[in-house]
Every structure is written in C-alpha cells, then in structure tokens.
Amino acid sequence: MRIAVIGSGGVGGIFGAKLAHGGADVTFLARGAHLTAIREQGIQIEGGPEPIRVSPVKATDDPSLIGTVDLVLFAVKLWDTEKVLNQIRPVVAPKTTIISFQNGVLKDTYLRAHYDPGQIMGGVGYVATTIDRPGVIRQTGPMQRLIFGEFDGQRSARGEAFLSACLSGGINAEFSSDILREIWEKFVFLVGLSGTTTTMGVPIGPIRENPQTRSFLLDVMKEVVAVGRANGVALAEDYAERRLELADNVAADMTSSMHHDLQRGNALEVRWLSGGVVELGERVGVPTPLNRAIADILALRQAGSK
Structure with a gap:
C-alpha cells in the first residue's frame, strides 16, 4: 500500500513510522531540520513500549516528487490545512483515499471543499507524542490508536486495506461504523x-x-x-x-x-x-x-x- 504521510510531526511521525515498519510503502512530507534528519538517519520513535527506528525512509518537502498514492494520511497542524491541501494535488489521483487525523470536527469540511467527497474517510488519532529532536518522535504515554471509517457507516475495501496495513505495523486500529x-x-x-x-x-x-x-x-x-x-x-x-x-x-x-x-x-x-x-x-x-x-x-x- 502506497501511503503519503502529510505532516510528519507527533501524529504523522509515529503512525507513519509504524506503517513503514509493518511493510507499507510510506513517503513522509516534512521540512527543515526534521526532514534532513529523517533523510540521513531515518525516523525514530522513543519513549514508547517498543522503540522503533525505520531507516532508510523516503522523505521530501516537495509533494510533486512523491507521485500518486493509494492513501494520504493527513496530519498537519490545523492552521496549515488549506495551504497544504492545495500543495498535495500531485499526490492525489481519482482513486486516492484521504484521511485526516487532525484535531477537531471542522477538518473534513476543508477536505471536501478541495477534493471529491467520495475520496474522504473520517479518522481519529489517539496518541501522546512530541518531536523530541529532528528525526525523533517521543511517545509520552502508552496509548496509540487510530479509528477510521466511511461516513455512511459501510465497510469498504479501502478501509480494510488500511486496517491491514495498520495492524501489520503494530497500530491499535479500528474500522468504525460510526466515525462521525x-x-x-x-x-x-x-x-x-x-x-x-x-x-x-x-x-x-x-x-x-x-x-x-x-x-x-x-x-x-x-x-x-x-x-x-x-x-x-x-x-x-x-x-x-x-x-x-x-x-x-x-x-x-x-x-x-x-x-x-x-x-x-x-x-x-x-x-x-x-x-x-x-x-x-x-x-x-x-x-x-x-x-x-x-x-x-x-x-x-x-x-x-x-
């Protein structure tokens, strides 16, 4: 499964690392010193029950270099949402699924305004993390959980595929029938x-x-x-x-x-x-x-x- 992690901070960093650790084809969109460290040393998760280091990993600050993917894991800070949604158009093909694991309830409104609503699944992430230093995400509590689902409550092949990728990476994941x-x-x-x-x-x-x-x-x-x-x-x-x-x-x-x-x-x-x-x-x-x-x-x- 080809996955683009858009926003490689606390949420995108830890779940992207776990997905890559489990065998998914993951590319991280990052910037600055964090991007440099990921390129040179891979991405590391410290402080959790099982430290993880994934190296080498694919990372860039240019969405046009990623190519189209099966799924976009969208995890940028809310104030960057609309700007980044415009920037990632080269990543999104007609059959690409986009799931936001950002905070709040307004996030999916912005996604639907930029892309086909049929491409959007709902998502919730539970994890306590912070960027400890460039290339290193520190988990500050044992909880790590992703919940996602179709807004009509149906099971779907794309949801099942993402669930399989999450479980392979050791993510506590759930396909919800009432994601709203x-x-x-x-x-x-x-x-x-x-x-x-x-x-x-x-x-x-x-x-x-x-x-x-x-x-x-x-x-x-x-x-x-x-x-x-x-x-x-x-x-x-x-x-x-x-x-x-x-x-x-x-x-x-x-x-x-x-x-x-x-x-x-x-x-x-x-x-x-x-x-x-x-x-x-x-x-x-x-x-x-x-x-x-x-x-x-x-x-x-x-x-x-x-």
Whole structure:
C-alpha cells in the first residue's frame, strides 16, 4: 500500500513510522531540520513500549516528487490545512483515499471543499507524542490508536486495506461504523483538555483537583456535547460527565498539544477547537459562553509569538 504521510510531526511521525515498519510503502512530507534528519538517519520513535527506528525512509518537502498514492494520511497542524491541501494535488489521483487525523470536527469540511467527497474517510488519532529532536518522535504515554471509517457507516475495501496495513505495523486500529460520533467523542475531551490546560497554564492534575476549575472543565465539555447533539451527532446526554471520569484516570501531568504550542511560542489551534465549538453553536442556536471565553482569552496568542 502506497501511503503519503502529510505532516510528519507527533501524529504523522509515529503512525507513519509504524506503517513503514509493518511493510507499507510510506513517503513522509516534512521540512527543515526534521526532514534532513529523517533523510540521513531515518525516523525514530522513543519513549514508547517498543522503540522503533525505520531507516532508510523516503522523505521530501516537495509533494510533486512523491507521485500518486493509494492513501494520504493527513496530519498537519490545523492552521496549515488549506495551504497544504492545495500543495498535495500531485499526490492525489481519482482513486486516492484521504484521511485526516487532525484535531477537531471542522477538518473534513476543508477536505471536501478541495477534493471529491467520495475520496474522504473520517479518522481519529489517539496518541501522546512530541518531536523530541529532528528525526525523533517521543511517545509520552502508552496509548496509540487510530479509528477510521466511511461516513455512511459501510465497510469498504479501502478501509480494510488500511486496517491491514495498520495492524501489520503494530497500530491499535479500528474500522468504525460510526466515525462521525467517534470524531465528536474525541472532540469533547480535547476541547476541555486543551482549553483548560492552555488558559490556566497547568496540566490536568491541578485542574481536576480544584472544585472550581473542575466544574469549569466539565461545563466546557457540556457545551461541546450540546452543540454536537444539536448538530445531529449521537452523543449521550451525560457524555461530558463520562469524559470527566476519563480526566480522573489519566496521568496528573497530562497536558495538551495546544499547551505545548503556547509554551513554545507556536501558533495555536484554538480557532478550530473552542472557536469551532462557538462557530458550530451559533449555527444551531446553542450558547457557548465558556468556549467563547477560552477563544477570546487566547486570541492574542493564536498566531504565535515567534
């Protein structure tokens, strides 16, 4: 299976490395020092239960050199989405499948605006990683999971082929019959985690232990559930409370990629996370004052400070 990994950071890097380790024909789109290191030393995964080094690997910063592929694993930061979707046109043939494993629920709207909606499958990625140094992805927790599926809920040959490639690479993968619900389920917790850790500047532990901030976290997630349900997504009414139970069971030092980005002076994905909740809530008449507050608090940092 020919796979192009578009965005070779924490998500694309680890899952692309595992796919290549399992025998898939993978090409990484990367840039800068990260690209140089991957070309010279391969790509490495450290910190997880099983360190991986794949070398040599194919990597480039020019999509036109990749050629057309069977599947695009799309994992760039949300602020780069539309620019990169235009750049990868040489990679996408009429039968190419595109799966976004980015954050949020607006991502597939952008994919459908650029490519045939029939080429798009839904995807959700669960993993805690960061680029430790050029060419090296550090896994900071044991969880690594990909969920994907057709938006009509049907099984498909292309989905089965990707599932086989994932399992061969040791990825905990699942072919879902309700991928839209899966995307929103992740969104509920992600918006709560990212919004609170980034605005409060601390990991999840102190937030869940303090009664006032714990209530804030819950109410942020309740807004996401209300917006999802109003948009026709099959989320349980008490799903926010269930996600609060998850927050109680993760490591106390768990934080979010948006928190890391703020600390590093990078651009933030808040426009598509809490800001996305506000946008979708306005469309269906659901008030989202807490997510609006998060988006407003972080507005001056959204573009980054570098």
